[in-house]
Amino acid sequence: MSQLETAMAMTIAVFDKYAKMQGNTRTLTKAELKTLMEKELPNFLSAGKDKDNLDKIFKDLDNNGDSQVDFKEFVTFVAALTCCCHNYFEQKGAR
Amino acid sequence: MSQLETAMAMTIAVFDKYAKMQGNTRTLTKAELKTLMEKELPNFLSAGKDKDNLDKIFKDLDNNGDSQVDFKEFVTFVAALTCCCHNYFEQKGAR
Known part of the structure; x- marks a missing residue:
């Protein structure tokens, strides 16, 4: 592969x-x-330690409101997070 | 990591x-x-061999029409492709 x-x-x-x-x-x-x-994301999010934060992320991800995060919702989240990382490293590199 | x-x-x-x-x-x-x-995607797309197909994909990806694919546009494409793969394997597994 x-x-x-x-x-x-x-x-x-x-x-x-x-x-x-x-x-x-x-x-x-x-x-x-x-x-x-x-x-999997110990360096990115403190949500594991912060219940309000986790609730917010779960609600944001659960696009269709069925109290479950499906793969499409998950992969959209990962894409957004990857985009944030890329921007961060680009800005860091540009300094 | x-x-x-x-x-x-x-x-x-x-x-x-x-x-x-x-x-x-x-x-x-x-x-x-x-x-x-x-x-990177030899198994997924025949676009490399098919100019019309490549043109279509490029146009679809270039969301803001600047004739360049930026990281956000790329990662959205990868997410959609990953989602298709996941659906494919799910259906295969359900048989």
Whole structure:
């Protein structure tokens, strides 16, 4: 697999790993999202430690309001976060 | 880095690698996108071999019409593609 294909496969693998922890194996519950963020994004978000913050992120991600985050909602979040990182490194590099 | 952070960093690295090949180092020209797709997505797209297809994809990606694909436009494309892959594997798994 190419580097980009590997990155895509890894994103899918991370979602599936946490989605199958409980309930619907194709979506993330709030508890699953919390665990995912604590383990996978420890440097980005303090949401794991801050319940209000987690509630807000979950509500933002749960676009269709079904109290579950599906893969499309998750990947949109990852894309936005990747975009923020890219901007950050670009600005850092431009200094 | 966690698995998800690695996937995000790899996506950024792929974009930057091809974006700096020519012209504006922060965006992809159509030629750079063509090379990226041939090298990084050989299993997904025949666009590298089909000029009309490449033109269509480039036009779709170039959301703001500046004849350049910026990182935000690229990451949106990767997210959509990842979503298609996830759906494909889900359907395959459900059979």
